[in-house]
Amino acid sequence: MDSTVTFDDRTDAGERLGEELRERGIDADIVLAIPRGGLPLGRAVADALDAPLDVVVAxxxxxxxxxxxxxxxxxxxxxxxxxxxxxxxxxxxxxxxxxxxxxxxxxxxxxxxxYRSGRSPPDFDGKTVVVVDDGVATGSTARACLSRLETSDADRVVLAVPVGPPDTIAALEEQADQVVSLETPTGFRGVGQFYRDFAQVSDEEAMDYLEQ
Incomplete structure (x- = not known):
């Protein structure tokens, strides 16, 4: 579709993403958010899937x-x-x-x-890992994060985003076991165009989502 899809904010997008993942029967052992913008969505997705939340950074x-x-x-x-x-x-x-x-x-x-404030990195062995961000454009950061998980012993890696252009989503599908994108508009100019509120997330705000 070519029309702009609008999410109220990152939490709204995360709640919708969590609902979609539940409907698809994806049972996550851990949710990893890509800081900083992915943390509000990661919190909502982790809550929806009743899974712990951590970060994957690139x-x-x-x-x-x-x-x-x-x-x-x-x-x-x-x-x-x-x-x-x-x-x-x-x-x-x-x-x-x-x-x-x-x-x-x-x-x-x-x-x-x-971000982990002294906590040890999580163990991915044999786990289903859901990676969340607020959207992808070129997908460069997401691809590095997926490369990180490719070197782990995770059983299954799912990338979940609200929006991304079709060519980027197709490329990411070559790395992840599954990619869930709520929308893949051809009229894509940037992630921010799909949010009413796309204010920058500070490090402090992002870390608060991990502590919740």
């Missing part, structure tokens, strides 16, 4: 001179996703990529540790 790797243009992303354990198309389209070498990978992986590790 950072984009930006192009030289254009940090907002992702040539890849890396998770807190160093698992990386590379945007080969973007990589070919910019002047960048392997040394730059590896340097940035190390820097951003350390930043992701520090963020994950800060």
């Amino acid at each position: 950072k984009k790797i930006g192009a030289p001179g254009n940090p907002e243009y992702a040539i890849g992303a890396v998770a807190s354990d160093g698992s990386v996703w590379r945007n080969e198309q973007a990589f070919r389209g910019v002047t960048v070498d392997e040394e730059y990529f590896e340097e940035q990978r190390e820097i951003e992986a350390e930043a992701a590790r520090a963020k994950a540790d800060r």
